[in-house]
Amino acid sequence: MDALARSNFIGKEAQPDAARPWIFTRPTAKTGIVSWLTTVDHKRIGLLYGMSALFFFLVGGVEALMIRIQLAVPNNTFVSHAVYNELFTMHATTMIFLAVMPLSAAFFNYIMPLQIGARDVAFPRLNGFAYWVFLAGAIILNVGWFMRSGAPDIGWFGYAPLTSKAFSNQFASDVSTDLWIMGLQILGVSSIIGSLNFIVTIINLRAPGMTMMRMPVFTWMTLVTAFLIILSFPAITIALVELMMDRSFDTNFFEVSKGGLPILWQHLFWVFGHPEVYILILPAMGIISEILPTFSRKPLFGYPIVVFSGACIGFLGFGVWSHHMFTTGMGTVATAAFALMTMAIAVPTGVKIFNWIGTLWGGHLSMRTPMMFALGFVWMFMMGGFSGIMHSAAPADSQQQDSYFVVAHFHYVLIGGSVFALLAGIHYWFPLVFGRKVSELWGKLSFWVIFIGFNTTFFPMHFLGLNGMPRRTAVYDGNMGWNTPNFIATVGAFILAVGIGIYFAVMIYTYFKGEKAGRDPWDGRTLEWSLPNPPPEYNYAVIPTIHARDAYWYEKHHRDEIARENAEHAQAEASHGGIHMPSQSWFPLVTALGLLGGGLCFGCKDAINATMSGWGMTGHNFGILFAIGFGVMVFLGALLWALEAPGGYHVHAEEEKH
């Protein structure tokens, strides 16, 4: 039998190992704080990612509101120039690395294994580690707010040579830039670990019959995004290591006076930075490709083309980085080449949009809240896409670059695109994850307030940019013709904030008091909807066999065949001792704590050394010594992780009640 041969867990019963010292035994708590700290369950890790991302979404949102208050009127003094620079640096860094990316990661973690019929990801402990490392990086990035140095203030792009000690340190032991460097490096570790895990999971743990071309598009986009991450993050890691060496050990990668090349930073940064844009948008496109078919009651139009164009966007995304550098004087040939490559991306993107319309065409559309957000995505993402095409015309970009036109463009892509899709996804999968359904009235109300607030904020910025307002200016004069659009944008930002507030207030209410949702509330098409909600720890009582692209839709129309198969598989699995589950572990958390301490000490070494010498202790680089201490903790954490008991246990799925 096929399912037997390819069963995901053929293992021996784990032997209870009484001889091991306690440190090598695996924790077993199923509830309470310990169960969360040691969890290896992809669904719990997904929730942790989601909650952290939403927290930082809130932080980044407050930063955005402060920026908009400052810019509401000309020559405002709400915050100083220096604080303003910290705000826009941290707003961008937070929203990209700590809000949108981890929110996508939350969906990857929670939904992707369910969509391919797996019981967990390939490396459950590594999955937990990726989350805790993410949290460590997030803390290091933000810790500056509570220090004398303040938060990083060099822009999220950190262009050399402004990042050198000579230009970015406001006083000798200013460590804000060092913390930014350490935080981003550690976040890169987390992203790469998580992505490798997803790739291995998607390649190896698909249920029998789930061929690559039967995978849901969201899973496909997870795969493409994971490849983008493992290929692009090394570039920024190299750049960050070089910068760290420049700042810590006086190397000369970007030091002009010693022959360094500041422009090298830009190339390395954007070789990462442009694929990063697709890392943010491809998961969103995946979510949209799930929602539109469900609420049109039709399969996705042109599935192979949608998948292929997603992959194509990923490939092309690596060949367009220099369109961020059209104004650095690259020369005519390079400029023309990158302009052409950039325009080329419009083709697969356009094809995706056409296929989504093809999905709507001839369907029976049901205008539920997730569908509203999805359609809002199509519209708003198109707006952002078109201003993107305007940038790709290099001479036009030489006027738009670094102006508010660009600010409008990428907020249309990132809020109108990514965030709308993620909000759609939260609404869509909420009944599956929490077993309750969000009220349609409040859901739709939040959609309209967000939609209006978003457009009121960002549409006027197109005009500001074309009228010459540069980005990243803490103040502007009242006689430039920029007053009204700026004031409108600020009003819009508050409307947007109210909309987001309604959205999440309703979510919290629903979590506690919402209407209970039955199984498969949307009449879904993909496998995850076959599960009871919330899904049990082991996901699938019986690993399903896949016969068609919209697997669950097929199942619903071939119940007898599926029931017969499932009975066979259940029997086969029972003969192996039941469902095999991985054990929890402390060591992902311990190892990540080592990284947190090490990153903090290395990042703050100048401040630590200054403090120590204040106490009369000099002669050693204490910051680095402490960091080495935490490095030992990382090493020991990984070592003990390797040596702990193999763990694993079997469960027997209860009879499901319908």
Add this chain to the structure above:
Amino acid sequence: MPQQAQCHFGRRSSAAPRGNHYRTLAESPWVFRETSPFGFGENPIAAAFVGARSEFIVPGVNGASGSIFHPQSAEAHAIAHLFTITLIICAVIFAVVLGLVVYSLVRFRGREGEADPEQIAGNKKVEIVWTIIPMIIVGVLFALTVQAMQVSDPPLETKPDLVVIGHQWWWEIRYPNTGIVTANEIHIPVGKQLSIRLDTADVLHEFWVPQLTRKMTTVPLLGNHVWMEARKSGVYEGVCSEFCGTQHAWMRFQVVAEPQEQYDAWVRNQQRKAPETATVAAARRGWRLFNDMTCVNCHAIQGTPARGTAGPDLTHLASRRTLGSVIVPNTPENLRRWLADPQQVKPGVKMPNFKLTDEQVSDLVEYLGSLK
């Protein structure tokens, strides 16, 4: 100060004055920078509504200063033209696609109790059509881009008419042909295409005069060039558009385009060296202060021993329109505020507070005011 420039302030000189578009420099609201207890600048609501009346009737059409829709050079014109065409192409596609979405929303709305729609998975012909059409559009767009690049692309390395050097946070302007050195104020003759070489003394800056020239980053050692030309006389606003540190927002400059005779007169004036001795007693005391304090370490005054290069050349400070990189008008009161505490006028500026007495400030203002 050229009179024409004063009253037009970066706007089209041919248009008749409309409402309060045509403020002179002295009337401009930047004069007020007092801090209110609520953390707002001067009367925020009033400011917003004044803006609503005068400046946002139709953005980009009313001649707001710095709009790329009012190009005054061949280069800026080519760029504006390309942008407009791209905008039209995009708008048409957008309208068609959005129309299709709206049509499907109306036409294919589901009803209760309907049977499932036909489960169509795709259509090869349609896919080919909607792949090829965008490819053709991209081809057209690329051809237009290359065409515009021929006009708007920076000149190859030529002998520059002007060298502009970005500093944190001001602009040094050098005229290699006449030896003039000035700051934050570029004078050019109307109707001449000039080649500008861009350099930086520290970090990356970006040179941008929306109506006259494209953006270009000042990259250390790279020596970028741009064209600049003004077809009409007037004062054009320029900014640094690459984030360059604390005072990035206040790293501005102005381009004063004048008819050839006025420009020549300006050149002749700028070429004069500063007088060896001042005639007024206060100014003489000011000059001694300038020499005795560390001013000379950073600032140069041609014709005197002051040779510093870290700060702006002050040889003809009094002839300039603004102070502090176009943040306040160049008046004795503002100069006094600046000297009393530069950090208060421009927080983070590299010039320290010398804690001068009132008397010292008056003497220095008198001396610097004599440098016409």
